[in-house]
Amino acid sequence: MTKGALLYSGKAKTVYLSEKPDELIVSFRDDITAFDGGKKDQLSGKGASNAKVSAFLFQLLEEAGIKTHLIRMEDPTTMRVRRLTMVPLEVIVRNRAAGSIVRNYPFTEGQVFDTPIVVTDYKDDTRHDPMINDDIIIALGLLTRNEIAIIKEAALKINSVLKAFFENIGLDLVDFKVEFGRCGDDILLGDEISMDSMRLWERGTMKSMDKDVYRFGKGDVMETYTAVLNRICKE
Ligand SMILES: Nc1ncnc2c1ncn2[C@@H]1O[C@H](COP(=O)(O)OP(=O)(O)O)[C@@H](O)[C@H]1O
Ligand SMILES: [Mg+2]
Numbered sequence: 001m002t003k004g005a006l007l008y009s010g011k012a013k014t015v016y017l018s019e020k021p022d023e024l025i026v027s028f029r030d031d032i033t034a035f036d037g038g039k040k041d042q043l044s045g046k047g048a049s050n051a052k053v054s055a056f057l058f059q060l061l062e063e064a065g066i067k068t069h070l071i072r073m074e075d076p077t078t079m080r081v082r083r084l085t086m087v088p089l090e091v092i093v094r095n096r097a098a099g100s101i102v103r104n105y106p107f108t109e110g111q112v113f114d115t116p117i118v119v120t121d122y123k124d125d126t127r128h129d130p131m132i133n134d135d136i137i138i139a140l141g142l143l144t145r146n147e148i149a150i151i152k153e154a155a156l157k158i159n160s161v162l163k164a165f166f167e168n169i170g171l172d173l174v175d176f177k178v179e180f181g182r183c184g185d186d187i188l189l190g191d192e193i194s195m196d197s198m199r200l201w202e203r204g205t206m207k208s209m210d211k212d213v214y215r216f217g218k219g220d221v222m223e224t225y226t227a228v229l230n231r232i233c234k235e
Helices: 046-063 100-104 134-139 145-168 221-234
Strands: 006-009 013-017 023-028 031-034 039-042 070-075 078-082 089-096 112-122 171-178 180-183 186-189 198-202
Touching: 023 046, 031 046, 046 070, 046 078, 046 145, 046 221, 089 145, 112 134, 112 145, 134 145, 145 171, 145 186
Parallel strands: none
Antiparallel strands: 006 013, 013 023, 023 078, 031 039, 070 078, 089 112, 089 171, 171 198, 180 186
16 A cells, blocks of 8 residues: 555544545544544544544445445555545434534434435534535535535435344444535545444443544443444445
């Protein structure tokens, strides 16, 4: 593997060029942040656990016919991916009410939605990732109406696959966030899917098995992440 010039260093991953113009090298770091970077720590092994879970779930999604940026793992914290022009949106799918949707609207924590709810946020930490609607997405020239439909449909398909998978290993998929990017005429799933980007509750309880453990000091973060990793990868 040839790690080329640094392209971007985000809150939890660093992205490098590779020897091929259409491929990038993503390094999952041990940094963990919450509240728009307001809370920050380093947890040994966190990068590797998120990388492994992401790679596993991307593969699972590929098998279900969803195109992702994953090419292969180069080492435990390093993923080779297709280079995408990222769409600056966070596409969030919610099966149950938790987090911001409970703060912002009169839902009860844990309330099950009859139909999954898809929400889009504009990805911009300086603006605190404001919620965005279809008309604003189009006015900003981020996506066409047809592309919005394609992305929402992909997000719901991802939800069906992941929800069923987690149910099998005793975890409730409460919600998750994904990011997409363009690759030629295609729109692919990019970034990561990990305990940082999903809410997972121990089945039948509301016990957090995800980054809420870090956000709200609910217990040992790495113990939780490792437990989820072991359950996922024993599958
Ligand atoms: N395949 C890809 N091609 C280009 N950029 C990507 C790809 N996958 C993810 N990214 C971007 O790389 C960055 C990953 O680092 P991360 O630490 O998550 O950053 P951030 O703090 O912006 O969320 C994100 O900005 C993400 O949108
Ligand atoms: Mg990120």
